[in-house]
Structure formats: C-alpha cells, structure tokens
Amino acid sequence: MISIKPVFGWVLLSALLISCSSNKPSSRYDMDQDKGPDRPVDMSHVPDAVPKVEPRTRAGNKNPYTVLGKTYYLIEDESSYKERGYASWYGEKFHGHDTSNGEVYDMYAMTAAHKTLPIPSYVRVTHLENGRSVVVRVNDRGPFHEGRIIDLSYAAAQRLGISQTGTGPVEVEIVMPGDTPPPPLKPDDRPASQADGVYLQVGAFSSRQSAQALQRKVASATGERVFISEFMAAKALYRVRIGPLANQQAVTRVRARLPEAGVYSSHVVQD
Known part of the structure; x- marks a missing residue:
C-alpha cells in the first residue's frame, strides 16, 4: 500500500472540498443584478405547464405574510381570478435556490411568482401587445415592485417576448385543474x-x-x-x-x- 504524506493528503482533501463546493449554488446576494443565461438559449420548445390537482402546503401558503413592510392576504377563491398589469421575470440570480414552497427554482421551467394566488396555481399569461400566450405554474412569491403583477421564469419570459425588454403588459387568468385553459386574447380584445x-x-x-x-x-x-x-x-x-x-x-x-x-x-x- 502506498501511503500519502500528510501535506499531500491535506492538499488533496482541500482540492476535493473546493470541487464539491463549486457545484453548490452561490448565494443570490453575491449577484448585484439578475440576468439570463450567459449564452442565448432557445426556449421555444419548452411546453406550457399542465394544470393538475396538487397538495398545498402551509409552507408555501403562509397567510397573511409581510414583505418590505407590506402585508399580503392570499386569495381565498381564485376560480374567477383575472388581472391586467405588467409582468417581469427573474433568472440566474435565483436559479437553483429555494422558492417560497421549498421547491428549487429552475429558470428554464414554465413557472412564475405571484403575490396572492395559492401555491401551486396555474395561470395563462398573455402579452397584450404581441398576443403571445403561455400557461405557467405559480410556485413562488413576488414580484414586490410597484405596478408588477407576476414574475415569470426566464423560459416563460422568452416565449412571451419580454426577456429582452425586462417587462411587458399582460393579462393573467387562472386555469383550474381539469379546465381547458382560456384561449389567448384575440387581437381586437379591448383593454x-x-x-x-x-x-x-x-x-x-x-x-x-x-x-x-x-x-x-x-x-x-x-x-x-x-x-x-x-x-x-x-x-x-x-x-x-x-x-x-x-x-x-x-x-x-x-x-x-x-x-x-x-x-x-x-x-x-x-x-
């Protein structure tokens, strides 16, 4: 048997520890500004989320909850929810970190964050200017910026055409499990x-x-x-x-x- 000298063994152990730690996501606070992937990634092939009945945990549905000094109350019956406003998106800064219900955020999946819908919920998001539409699964809380009603994953944002602009005017409508998702808005639909x-x-x-x-x-x-x-x-x-x-x-x-x-x-x- 070949013995490893103590100094060499320590160097080898340190190298292994560094290698293992490099696979863990760094703190999102290490990144000043959020961003998308370093290289362009085509998200056009990513399918819409498919609504299904899922358990809703207390961890993901604390009610009420307070962020930045404001208290939010969850919608008790989301079956008629429909809202218009601005959508934003979040990416690399949160990729690989926990969402509000303990799942791991994947910016390449069709998900979203919402302030008051139960988690999980499913919504159709339609861009009011270009008519593009996606169905996403709400599994996180946010966005906590004035005037924004939903925070989309990078994949959903790219499919809607707002990954470059950062935000865009949208209509968000609930899709209940077992229902046919509401159709995209027609071009002549009035605001x-x-x-x-x-x-x-x-x-x-x-x-x-x-x-x-x-x-x-x-x-x-x-x-x-x-x-x-x-x-x-x-x-x-x-x-x-x-x-x-x-x-x-x-x-x-x-x-x-x-x-x-x-x-x-x-x-x-x-x-």
Whole structure:
C-alpha cells in the first residue's frame, strides 16, 4: 500500500472540498443584478405547464405574510381570478435556490411568482401587445415592485417576448385543474380600461363579517362605492369590490389609496 504524506493528503482533501463546493449554488446576494443565461438559449420548445390537482402546503401558503413592510392576504377563491398589469421575470440570480414552497427554482421551467394566488396555481399569461400566450405554474412569491403583477421564469419570459425588454403588459387568468385553459386574447380584445363594468376586487371571504369590515375600511380610504358580491355555492363566498370605475386612470387613482386601508393587492374584474 502506498501511503500519502500528510501535506499531500491535506492538499488533496482541500482540492476535493473546493470541487464539491463549486457545484453548490452561490448565494443570490453575491449577484448585484439578475440576468439570463450567459449564452442565448432557445426556449421555444419548452411546453406550457399542465394544470393538475396538487397538495398545498402551509409552507408555501403562509397567510397573511409581510414583505418590505407590506402585508399580503392570499386569495381565498381564485376560480374567477383575472388581472391586467405588467409582468417581469427573474433568472440566474435565483436559479437553483429555494422558492417560497421549498421547491428549487429552475429558470428554464414554465413557472412564475405571484403575490396572492395559492401555491401551486396555474395561470395563462398573455402579452397584450404581441398576443403571445403561455400557461405557467405559480410556485413562488413576488414580484414586490410597484405596478408588477407576476414574475415569470426566464423560459416563460422568452416565449412571451419580454426577456429582452425586462417587462411587458399582460393579462393573467387562472386555469383550474381539469379546465381547458382560456384561449389567448384575440387581437381586437379591448383593454380593461376601455371596457364597460370595470371593478377592482380587493378581497374574498367565507365570512360576511370579515367582508363587511374590509368594505368599511376601503370605502373610508377611497371614497368610492364599495359593495359585497355574494357567490353562493357549496360554500358561500363574499367578494369585496369597488366600482364601477370609468377608466384606467380611475383604477390607478383608487389603487394608490388602498394601502390606507391595509390593502396591497387587487385585481380587475368585469361584469
């Protein structure tokens, strides 16, 4: 048997440790700015996410939760969720690190981060300017930037055509397991700001008392008409809505006042 001298053995052990540690993802805080892959990667072949029934863990659905001093409440019934706003994307800085539900983020998979949808959820995201559409699986929280409603993986962003621009105007619509994903928007579909009967939904509760409490706070903060829309099924649902609002300027103005009522997330609905 050939013996290894202590010094050489230590060098060999150190080399092995360095080699092993280099395979682990570095801290995302080591990277100042997020970015995509170093070389162009064609994501056109990556298929849409396929909605399916999955367990929802407490770890991924803490409710409420607070980020940067703001408290967010999860949507209790996402079956009618539809919202328009701006999408962004995240890539290498978070690639290989844990998402909010403990999964590992893969920027080449069709996933997304959302502030208030249950995890996991599935949504169709449609670019309002070029008509491109993808279905993604929500498995993370974010984006926590004003005016952005969803944070897409690099793969989804490239397929939508926003990987170069960074952000883009989108419509996000829920896709429930077993449902046929809603079709992409037609080119002549009108933006929400031009449609009749535009409302902001600021909450949905199984308790009428909870809905009424939020109704009072929102009405006081905004000075707008706030009402409760009842959805009666196997379990009653009380949706707190503002409106109707005349245009996008009115929507923006009302949203700016919602933090005064402790509301930091809302979505547009049309009746």
